Amino acid sequence: MGGLITRRRALLAGLGAVGGLALTRDWSDMPPTYGNILRMGDDLTYAAFRMLPRQRLVKEYTLADISSMPAHGIIDAAAADRTQRVEEYGRLLDGGFTEWRLSVEGRVATPKTFSLDELKRLPSRTQITRHVCEEGWSAIAQWTGVPLRTVLETAGILATAKAVVLYSYDDWVMSIDLADALHPQTLLAYGMNSRALPVPHGAPVRLRLETQLGQRSLKYLQRIVVKDEFDDGGANGDLQNGWAWYMGI
Amino acid sequence: MAPGAHAATASRSTGHALWVRIAHGIVTASVLTLVFSGVEILMVHPRLYWGEVGNDLTPAWIELPISRNYKHGGWSTPVPFFDNPAGPVSASTSYRIFNHNAWGRSLHFLAAWGMLLPGAAYLLIGIFGGHIRRHVWPRSRELAARRILRDVVDHIYFRIPAAAGGPHYGVLQKTSYVLVIFVAAPMMLLSGLTMAPAFTGAFPFLLDVFGGYQSARTIHFLTFVSLTLFVCVHVAMVIASGFRRQIRGMTVGE
Numbered sequence: 001m002g003g004l005i006t007r008r009r010a011l012l013a014g015l016g017a018v019g020g021l022a023l024t025r026d027w028s029d030m031p032p033t034y035g036n037i038l039r040m041g042d043d044l045t046y047a048a049f050r051m052l053p054r055q056r057l058v059k060e061y062t063l064a065d066i067s068s069m070p071a072h073g074i075i076d077a078a079a080a081d082r083t084q085r086v087e088e089y090g091r092l093l094d095g096g097f098t099e100w101r102l103s104v105e106g107r108v109a110t111p112k113t114f115s116l117d118e119l120k121r122l123p124s125r126t127q128i129t130r131h132v133c134e135e136g137w138s139a140i141a142q143w144t145g146v147p148l149r150t151v152l153e154t155a156g157i158l159a160t161a162k163a164v165v166l167y168s169y170d171d172w173v174m175s176i177d178l179a180d181a182l183h184p185q186t187l188l189a190y191g192m193n194s195r196a197l198p199v200p201h202g203a204p205v206r207l208r209l210e211t212q213l214g215q216r217s218l219k220y221l222q223r224i225v226v227k228d229e230f231d232d233g234g235a236n237g238d239l240q241n242g243w244a245w246y247m248g249i
Numbered sequence: 250m251a252p253g254a255h256a257a258t259a260s261r262s263t264g265h266a267l268w269v270r271i272a273h274g275i276v277t278a279s280v281l282t283l284v285f286s287g288v289e290i291l292m293v294h295p296r297l298y299w300g301e302v303g304n305d306l307t308p309a310w311i312e313l314p315i316s317r318n319y320k321h322g323g324w325s326t327p328v329p330f331f332d333n334p335a336g337p338v339s340a341s342t343s344y345r346i347f348n349h350n351a352w353g354r355s356l357h358f359l360a361a362w363g364m365l366l367p368g369a370a371y372l373l374i375g376i377f378g379g380h381i382r383r384h385v386w387p388r389s390r391e392l393a394a395r396r397i398l399r400d401v402v403d404h405i406y407f408r409i410p411a412a413a414g415g416p417h418y419g420v421l422q423k424t425s426y427v428l429v430i431f432v433a434a435p436m437m438l439l440s441g442l443t444m445a446p447a448f449t450g451a452f453p454f455l456l457d458v459f460g461g462y463q464s465a466r467t468i469h470f471l472t473f474v475s476l477t478l479f480v481c482v483h484v485a486m487v488i489a490s491g492f493r494r495q496i497r498g499m500t501v502g503e
Contacts, residue, residue: 038352041359052451059453061301066330068306071341130301130462132446134350136294137304138462193330200341211450242351248447249358
């Protein structure tokens, strides 16, 4: 029986050590859902996943794997109840996006705006990856774009920065942490399946965030703001629309 | 421990140990929540596929008639991505589907943590404290063909002995517990994690283990079906072997 008690003691000591580790952890980098009972599981998942090996590449596929892909949440510049920003998108679309500009601002050394041609002149990356919708469906497509990391480094992202907030023409706001923003496969994509990104899939430029669900690969990008803290996006963010903040699962 | 000591404890103890009862309570609550939220998540896209890819524009392995999304109507005219008109296409949805995933997913993952943490504690205490070896894992003499056959025949004729309300399990019962604890539960966890892009980003080999994202999703569903069948039989056996006694044994523990 002696052996059993020793094992139990060792087990308790081990559990105690894990608990102590959790208590001494810095919780200031917890997502904006921290403290919400329903999102407690998502926060735990986020904390656990951030302990996994980082910067590994997600699986890439071959040209033969490219599949059909549905488009959801499509901007409608002709909608009767369109916002001013959607109306502006319609004008840019009519002009072939030559007037489109992506603004990169906030906690960067030199705020910048990029035209579509300027983005295309930056070093590009082409990847064939799987898009996974929170609904449960998946599709494989080829994406071409400039790594978000390159754009952030061009603007001189500051050392204190903790979040990258993205705004879209269809009035969505979302923030991602730097682990995802600086991931080598996180792209500002302007090409899909060797052609210009079509409107249903987010023209002229959408985010490709391969480490999270498809919903977070924001379409119709308009503005990028680097911040020192996470941003829940307010009324146009995922949280106030009932979604989780972290969708790596 | 003396050879006779075990038999003496077994006849004395009627209920389950406190830690087993606590783990069973939390796991029961988590399983019910997982089933509820899991079915809700499935209702949003009730089509199952094999391989890496599956969506409304590709054929399904099966379609479950569990929501109006089963009919998945309302798509724009498909536009081919490449010059080959028979190749992959893009089509836009023009149909608002049933989708309560905003809370369904968060509830599912919350319940999954509620399953994982007590589940891990149960495994650690059960393996290192000897509970699994003493009460759950079938002994070699129980695995004799004659004994298994007798247990099968007893179940077929529904000869269920009144239970003591504590751990004293038959060989089929032990085998089903072992399958649930060591096969189905880890399968559920791993196939679930294989659907998480951040997790397969860190461990891409999981996609090959399950044969792709959609295969993992289908295996997650099939394992859910087997576990639900287990729970039905489990509850039926609890009722058949003395419901009040069994419930007392697993709650107040006497």
